[in-house]
Amino acid sequence: MRRRLAGISLLGVLTLTAAACGSGGDAQPADGPVTITMWTRAATQAQSERLVEAYNSSHENQVKLTVIPTDNYQPRIAAAAGARQLPDVFAADVIFVPNYTSQGLFLDITDRIAALPFKDGLAPSHMKLGTLDGRQYTLPHTLDLSLWFWNKDLYEQAGLDPERGPKTLREFAEHATTIQEKLGGDGKVHGTFFGGNCGGCYVFTFWPSVWAAGGQVMNPEGTTSLNDQPAMLEVFKIWRELYEKKVTGPTAREEQGPTWTGFFPKGEIGVMPMPSTMLGLMPQEMEIGVAPIAGPDGGESTFVGGDSIGVSATTRNADAAWEFLSWTVSDEAQVEVMAKNKDVVARTDLAGNKYAAEDPRVVLMNQMVGKGQTPYALRFGQTFNDPQGPWLRLAREAMFGDASKAPQLNADVTKSLQQ
Known part of the structure; x- marks a missing residue:
């Protein structure tokens, strides 16, 4: 996520390969069971491993999974594409x-997707970003939503209603401040927390408040930044006040991302934005509430993150690869593998599945898939995730420095998007 996608050669050849394959036919049909190769980044290792294990235990064809460190993933894909050594499928x-589809790394699977009886239920944000010129190249693989988690025990200790989470960002700030004032005396408990030196953390947790308020952070083409507009500036202002009042904990300003979700499970944070995938990883004894992220005065939204997955343009096992991919979004996989482990399902038509129905928090998360957004920009990584990129400079100035510089710094964000 921190490196520019670069160094891919032979992309013209890859594009021709994808076009020649159309919607995907095996270059060499197999006579017997096929073992396909799959790559995923470490951030979605747990979900990928569960899917592969379940598939391998019930199918003749098999999947060999390779998990690659997240920071090394983009360079690894770039190198493999240049050497024409991509795996059969990769997430x-x-x-x-959009970078990978525009450079021809995925096979066109439009016709195969169209034949799925549940195609209209596939996570809309993921499907949108996997579409290029009206053709579809990927399916949702894992979904990770940004939500507000609150610790019910800390709420009760602070005199707040443990069954009622915040409905607005201003109320979020009030709750966090109350917890800090009532329980933060020993320095072990803090009202809230955020990744103050992490560009990706800001977009994942702050942008939904802008969307909930009816604002936008970019134009639809992903070429103009709107992060100097009133909706974004108001969100920054509320969070900055929390930091200045020492409600956010002493390490928030330096937090670069790797440990930003680590404090809440320890019972040290009252309320904070968290990834939905963390719900299934929380201590069983911890009572946790979950709410949509709201704007300053209400509304609700979420950043629909996670991974998509596609068949590589150079595969020689397209049919076997599709068999696996289509199975991963089937009722069996989505309910018995994903939902059973409290993961968000990749299909809106399965939001109220039997496992989700047992936990209203999971039902809420599944419902938010159709309400959230996934921003589109071909230069997203260089602009918003790169620790040396212009977005992090803007965010840190707005949070910790001279907020009046936002328009000037926002121009740098737009310049990066348009390069």
Whole structure:
């Protein structure tokens, strides 16, 4: 996520390969069971491993999974594409899928998707970013939503209603401040927390408040930044006040991302934005509430993140690869593998499945898939995720420095998007 996608050679050849394959036919049909290769980044390792294990235990064809460190993933894909050594299928952060589709790394699977009886239920944001010129190249693989988690025990200790989470960002700030004032005396408990030196953390947790308020952070083409507009500036202002009042904990300003979700499970944070995938990883004894992220005065939204997955343009096992991919979004996989482990399902028509129905928090998360957004920009990584990029400079100035510089710094964000 921190490196520019670069160094891919032979992309013209890859594009021709994808076009020649159309919607995907095996270059060499197999006579017997096929073992296909799959790559995923470490950030979605747990979900990928569960899917592969379940598939391998019930199918003749098999999947050999390779998990690659997240920071090394983009360079590894670039090198493999240049050497024409991509695996049969590979997942990618949904934000970067437009880069891969535009460079011909995925096989066109439009016709195969069209034949799925549940095609209209596939996560809309993921499907949108996997579409290029009206053709579809990927399916949702894992979904990770940004939500507000609150610790019910800390709420009760602070005199707040443990069954009622915040409905607005201003109320979020009030709750966090109350917890800090009532329980933060020993320095172990803090009202809230955020990744103050992490560009990706800001977009994942702050942007939904802008969307909930009816604002936008970019134009639809992903070429103009709107992060100097009133909706974004108001969100920054509320969070900055929390930091200045020492409600956010002493390490928030330096937090670069790797540990930003680590404090809440320890019972040290009252309320904070968290990834939905963390719900299934929380201590069983911890009582946790979950709410949509709201704007300053209401509304609700979420950043629909996670990974999409596609068949590589150079595969020689397109049919076997599609068999696996289509199975991963089937009722069996989505309910018995994903939902059973409290993961968000990749299909809106399965939002109220039997496992989700047992936990209203999971039902809420599944419902938010159709309400959230996934921003589109071909230069998203360089602009918003790169620690040396212009977005992090804007965010840190707005949070910790001279907020009046936002228009000037926003121009730098737009310049980066348009390069």
